[in-house]
Amino acid sequence: MPDRLSATLSALLTSWRTPLVILVCGCLIALISFGPRSTFGFFLTPMTTANGWGRDVFALAMAIEMLLWGASQPFAGALADRFGAAFVLIGGCILYIAGTVWMAYARTPLEFHLSAGVLIGFGLGGCSFGLVMGAFGKLLPESWRTIGFGAGTAAGSFGQFLFSPLAVALIDSVGWQNTLLIFAAMLLTCVPLATMLAAPRGPHGRVMAMVPGQTVTQALAEAFGHRSYVLLTLGYFTCGFQLFFITVHLPAYLVDRGLSSSIGGWTIAVIGLFNIAGSIASGYIANVIPKRYLLAAIYFSRSIVILVFILLPPSPFVTLMFGAMMGLLWLSTIPPTSALVAIMFGPRWLTMLLGIAFFSHQVGGFLGVWLGGVLYERTGSYDVIWWGAIILGVASAVINLPIVEKPVARPAPAAA
Numbered sequence: 001m002p003d004r005l006s007a008t009l010s011a012l013l014t015s016w017r018t019p020l021v022i023l024v025c026g027c028l029i030a031l032i033s034f035g036p037r038s039t040f041g042f043f044l045t046p047m048t049t050a051n052g053w054g055r056d057v058f059a060l061a062m063a064i065e066m067l068l069w070g071a072s073q074p075f076a077g078a079l080a081d082r083f084g085a086a087f088v089l090i091g092g093c094i095l096y097i098a099g100t101v102w103m104a105y106a107r108t109p110l111e112f113h114l115s116a117g118v119l120i121g122f123g124l125g126g127c128s129f130g131l132v133m134g135a136f137g138k139l140l141p142e143s144w145r146t147i148g149f150g151a152g153t154a155a156g157s158f159g160q161f162l163f164s165p166l167a168v169a170l171i172d173s174v175g176w177q178n179t180l181l182i183f184a185a186m187l188l189t190c191v192p193l194a195t196m197l198a199a200p201r202g203p204h205g206r207v208m209a210m211v212p213g214q215t216v217t218q219a220l221a222e223a224f225g226h227r228s229y230v231l232l233t234l235g236y237f238t239c240g241f242q243l244f245f246i247t248v249h250l251p252a253y254l255v256d257r258g259l260s261s262s263i264g265g266w267t268i269a270v271i272g273l274f275n276i277a278g279s280i281a282s283g284y285i286a287n288v289i290p291k292r293y294l295l296a297a298i299y300f301s302r303s304i305v306i307l308v309f310i311l312l313p314p315s316p317f318v319t320l321m322f323g324a325m326m327g328l329l330w331l332s333t334i335p336p337t338s339a340l341v342a343i344m345f346g347p348r349w350l351t352m353l354l355g356i357a358f359f360s361h362q363v364g365g366f367l368g369v370w371l372g373g374v375l376y377e378r379t380g381s382y383d384v385i386w387w388g389a390i391i392l393g394v395a396s397a398v399i400n401l402p403i404v405e406k407p408v409a410r411p412a413p414a415a416a
Helices: 002-016 019-037 040-051 055-083 085-105 109-127 129-139 142-174 176-187 190-197 216-224 227-256 261-285 291-311 316-329 334-345 350-379 383-400
Strands: none
Touching (some): 019 085, 019 142, 040 176, 040 261, 055 085, 055 109, 055 227, 055 350, 085 109, 085 129, 129 142, 142 261, 216 227, 216 350, 261 316, 261 334, 291 334, 334 350
């Protein structure tokens, strides 16, 4: 009887869990989970002022978060393959909520580093849009997958666009503490949404197995021995360095230059809005020109945009234009990077290999956020980090040019 009831419930769930329902639920998870995280830069000034901390304390917590978010991605992907994306998404969401609530009540640097750094870092590793993309790859029909990948990336960007002005408005009206608690309550909605991304199960409760092929060890040895993959991963470091330094420190940088905090909020929102167009355009262009050239152009263009921004006198117009230009280049590295890894190694271990590349991205984010705080406390400005971001952008443009866009050479199977 229990087996019959379980089968009936499973059939009922499957009957109305259409591709559209899966797509909408996954996009909502990406939007809600990425939104609060993209606003943490707005908490730098009020939190450090209230607790008497330097910016280096806040920056270290954000840097720890970046590092653990990236380090946990390959393991979260492995757990999702074993138990299903829903299990990992719910677990990650619970850690994210716990970290956000504790962050609101943290009174010492250690508490802040454990909450905003460790808990939220591991939480993001389990409920970020990377897991949603993996679920789309398993659950959506082939004709829906490209739409799903584009929509999921755009949803995360739209979350940044929505939550940035919301965070500024809430902090001004109810305070930074209550704003964090409101965000934690909003994150709770991801739990029921995640149940819609449960994968079909086979014997012993395992997710239906993938086709046999390479082992994990073989895939890792092949990837780390492949020059083009190593170059691609090294270039991805710069992406994280630039993006997370700007996300965390730009609002405070603008206040230092005499602009209002609301300009920072709208600038981060504009980045998120224009990133939707930039990501979609990048996916299209990646099918037209060599992907390595596209990546080189993106990294070099970022350096030019940053250079012009820091040399021009500060003004709301200049800042918003900077947000628009950076937004077009923001996550536009994802489509060509993902496509190159797929071309090199195929789909078998794609999620894991993308997770490793993402770890390099997060190491860059760790250093960008942390060094931004440390060097500000020592020099009183962000000039060194801005120039470092420019130099790294040019270096990554050069690094991506030698990448070979073809499948890795593998020995043919021996004849019987």
